[in-house]
Amino acid sequence: MKQLIIIGGGAAGFFLASNLKYCNWNVLIIEQAKKPLQKLKISGGGRCNLSNACFVPKELTKFYPRGAKELLNVFHQFQPLDTIEWFKNKNTNIKIESDNRIFPETNSSQTIIDTLLNETSSNQINITYETQVTQITKNENKFNIQTNQNLYCADSVVICTGSSQKMWKIIEKLGHKIIPPVPSLFTFNCKNSLIQNLQGISFLNAEVSIPQLKIKENGPILITHWGLSGPAILRLSAWGAREIANLNYNFSININWISEKFDTVKENLYKIKQAHPKKTISSLKIYNITQRFWLNLLDHVGISNKLLADLGKKDINRIAEIITHTQLIIDGKSTYKNEFVTAGGVDLKEIDFKTMQSKLISGLYFAGEVLNIDAVTGGFNFQACWSEAFIISKQFKYKK
Numbered sequence: 001m002k003q004l005i006i007i008g009g010g011a012a013g014f015f016l017a018s019n020l021k022y023c024n025w026n027v028l029i030i031e032q033a034k035k036p037l038q039k040l041k042i043s044g045g046g047r048c049n050l051s052n053a054c055f056v057p058k059e060l061t062k063f064y065p066r067g068a069k070e071l072l073n074v075f076h077q078f079q080p081l082d083t084i085e086w087f088k089n090k091n092t093n094i095k096i097e098s099d100n101r102i103f104p105e106t107n108s109s110q111t112i113i114d115t116l117l118n119e120t121s122s123n124q125i126n127i128t129y130e131t132q133v134t135q136i137t138k139n140e141n142k143f144n145i146q147t148n149q150n151l152y153c154a155d156s157v158v159i160c161t162g163s164s165q166k167m168w169k170i171i172e173k174l175g176h177k178i179i180p181p182v183p184s185l186f187t188f189n190c191k192n193s194l195i196q197n198l199q200g201i202s203f204l205n206a207e208v209s210i211p212q213l214k215i216k217e218n219g220p221i222l223i224t225h226w227g228l229s230g231p232a233i234l235r236l237s238a239w240g241a242r243e244i245a246n247l248n249y250n251f252s253i254n255i256n257w258i259s260e261k262f263d264t265v266k267e268n269l270y271k272i273k274q275a276h277p278k279k280t281i282s283s284l285k286i287y288n289i290t291q292r293f294w295l296n297l298l299d300h301v302g303i304s305n306k307l308l309a310d311l312g313k314k315d316i317n318r319i320a321e322i323i324t325h326t327q328l329i330i331d332g333k334s335t336y337k338n339e340f341v342t343a344g345g346v347d348l349k350e351i352d353f354k355t356m357q358s359k360l361i362s363g364l365y366f367a368g369e370v371l372n373i374d375a376v377t378g379g380f381n382f383q384a385c386w387s388e389a390f391i392i393s394k395q396f397k398y399k400k
Contacts, residue, residue: 067373181344
């Protein structure tokens with residue numbers, strides 16, 4: 001019987017193995033950790049955001065800063081609707097939340113882990129843990145895989161080791177080009193009096209841009225003790241991952257905290273001034289801006305004790321300017337604790353996306369973050385893993 005070795009016991013590796021029920025190959029998963037699926041376990045705050053309810057392949061690809069063109073064919077073969085059906089067929093109920101993120105009904109990543117472990121067990125997949133691959137070579141039609149435990153021989157190999165620097169070096173020695181990795185999905189470090197001591201405050205409909213790179217995003221922003229986070233920031237970090245790295249994570253951003261025009265905010269402030277001239281400016285509550293941020297803003301401008309009647313044109317213009325066009329200096333990044341995503345990996349030009357097989361080495365396949373593919377938050381990175389792994393599984397099945 002032919003031997004298939006899957007290197008990497010993450011989402012892609014186990015989903016591939018879970019789809020090898022009708023397979024006449026002997027299959028082995030090599031995993032370096034003590035336990036499988038550890039990234040999946042902590043994803044989505046332990047709830048496992050396994051996909052997103054975007055069911056049109058062309059629209060789905062728009063969430064991938066790198067790999068969009070290549071994934072179009074992949075998603076035509078297996079997309080989020082297929083993921084939902086796959087898990088339902090394994091008696092794992094799935095729910096779609098209001099923001100289109102997909103989770104198990106149990107709200108526990110362990111549910112997804114148990115499903116994958118049960119399927120691999122049912123498919124009689126062999127697994128070896130705490131096993132590190134140190135070298136891969138190919139002689140004629142056979143792969144030799146040297147590990148810290150044993151030397152394995154395989155007829156085909158699938159590499160789905162995520163953003164492992166050691167594996168990228170091994171893959172390079174096989175002849176593949178590796179696009180240098182840089183972080184994606186990270187938060188911004190910022191020290192500015194406007195946002196100091198306001199950790200936990202969020203703005204649900206903000207607009208943030210990096211003028212230097214001509215990129216912008218809309219959506220929720222969260223102030224943290226180190227700077228800025230939230231979906232809009234994370235998406236911005238993904239789309240600008242490589243360019244931001246080239247700036248050494250030092251750049252300026254513009255924030256419109258409420259996505260309103262400057263003139264609209266200014267006119268609204270004049271109306272409030274006319275309607276409540278005897279009120280102090282600090283007592284106002286506008287645009288659902290929290291009181292803590294509002295007071296910080298007024299201190300920033302230096303007018304926290306003024307009556308509305310005493311507000312001049314310069315004061316009103318300054319307030320409207322900060323609300324709609326705050327400029328902040330970013331001086332570093334922090335890893336987003338719920339996501340560990342890297343931009344970079346195996347050059348996509350060297351992969352046949354109809355099969356996920358290497359164009360350079362017959363019998364060698366890739367899936368997951370080992371490739372130069374990454375997405376914004378919302379379950380999209382896992383969906384790429386499921387789809388790529390499913391396509392590979394078809395190469396090793398026989399007809400029922």
